[in-house]
Every structure is written in C-alpha cells, then in structure tokens.
Amino acid sequence: MAQPAQVVSMNRTHNEDQTLTLVTGASRGIGLAVACLLSLNRVPLMLTARGKPDLLRARDALRETGADVYCHSCDASDEKGMSEAFSQAASVKPIGSVFNNAGVLGPIAPIRDVNIAEFESHLATNVTGVLVGIKQALAHHDPGQCLRIVNVSSGAAAHGYRSWAAYCASKAAVNLLTEVAAMETDDSVSVVAVAPGVIETRMQKIIRSTPVERFPDVGKFQELKESGALLHPVAAGQALVWLLRQAPPSLSGQCVDARDKAFLRHVPAMESEMMIQARTLFNSIEQP
C-alpha cells in the first residue's frame, strides 16, 4: 500500500463537502479510479460491487486518504441489496451524486451462438443495474439538494460491433434510460450518460484476448493497445469526476463522449500532483 496521500483540492461545487457519492463497480477499473480521485478530495463514498474481498481492499486503501469510505457488496441489479447500500449511504450524508458504472462485456458471440441465459444476465447488470441505480438515487433525493447521476455508456451504443449484440444493445438502452430519467425529473436532478473512451481495464484485456473467430474486430483493440492509445483509468476519471460533481443541468438527458474535444474544453484539468497521487493509489490497489 502506498503512503497516505496528501490532499490537493479540486474545483468544488457549493455542496461538495456535504454530500456523498455512490459508485457501482468500484472494486476495479473505471469505478475504482473515480473513487480514488474523489477520496483524495475527501468526498464521502459508498462503494459497491459483487466481489467482497476486492471491495474491502479498495475501501481500506481509500480510507487511508482520510475520506469517509463505506462499501456494500451486492449485484447492481439486486434492488434489495442496492436499497441497503443507498440507505446506509444516506444515513452518513445526503447523496449528491451516483456513478452507475458497473458493467460487463460478455457474452461475446455472434447472435446465432448467443446463450440466452448469458444474454439475460448481461442485460440484468448493464440495463437493470442502471435502472435500479437511478430509481434508488431518486428515492433518496431531497428536492432541496442537487443530485447528479452519471450512467456509463459506450461508443458501442451508437456503432454496432459483430459479436457484441448484448453490449451494443445494453449501452444503447443506457442512453435511452438516461434520456427518459432526465425527462421525468426536475431541475434539481441531472442525469447524464457518458462514453468514457478506451481505457486499460480488465474489460479491455478480455476484449484483446478473445479469439478473432469469435470477435472479428479484435485486431482494432490490439492495435489501440500497441499504439499506446489506451487511457489509464485515472486519466479517464478526471472528466467523469467533473460530470459527477459539477456537470451543468444543460447536459441532463445527453450522452457525452468523454473524448470529444468540445466537451473536454469545459473540464478543468486537475492539479498534476493530484493525478500522480490518484495513480499511485489506484496502482497500489489494482495494476491496470
């Protein structure tokens, strides 16, 4: 474990210190990176994921920053488990933002070979999980406070990939869930979907190791890795943290491409010391 990191402040909203952020899929990858950045800013956190040992390890490491960090192990699509996580979070601090990030990629197979039970399990995580996260966030929302919900989508929501029927369908569904949630809520709530870019996580390793016979586009992802085009999760996390803590209401209902230069112009760069600390913390928990 790295030495406890010094705190370097990021731009704050009026209610930054008073509210908690709930992150699903927080035990590794993008969710863990966002949790690292927020913990270094002393934002209280509730972390969720299914695997308890990894989740506890993340919680314990993040607590060393001095932030209030809690965790609850449950499936994102399990409404009872998620309701317990939200209730526990709300008993600590009002929930100011929710990062519906938990997601899976498989089954990776042409439609003719897709196992229906695996397809339904995928939709449960990637679609029902996001719906549960939005529903619970709204159930715990105080209309006098600001609530930001960020749902993790993908470029695959807008462009089909052979053998990714489940993933393309589920991420397109996330975008539409986001739009509907924004239509159903008032100005105190913003709901944004984000395609975070191509980020070096376990999911990318799974993509690159899939045989070409099963995933014809595997070469594209292998080339991205070889050319150094993949982002470290913490580098990608900067824009995601901004969406969670400072996104303007005008973005509500939209799907933001985190690689879009016009979007990135609005995202202030965090101090380089903060980014280094966050990478060190992340790498001490998970080697990307």
Ligand SMILES: NC(=O)c1ccc[n+]([C@@H]2O[C@H](COP(=O)([O-])OP(=O)(O)OC[C@H]3O[C@@H](n4cnc5c(N)ncnc54)[C@H](OP(=O)(O)O)[C@@H]3O)[C@@H](O)[C@H]2O)c1
């Ligand atoms: N990496 C990329 O390039 C990329 C690009 C576009 C979009 N995304 C999206 O970004 C999100 C995070 O992906 P990642 O790359 O960080 O993947 P990752 O490293 O595989 O992490 C996934 C996280 O989600 C959790 N999770 C998976 N299924 C879950 C379930 N049913 N209930 C609760 N938690 C669950 C995992 O923990 P447990 O397994 O222990 O539950 C883990 O914490 C996903 O929605 C993914 O689709 C990633």
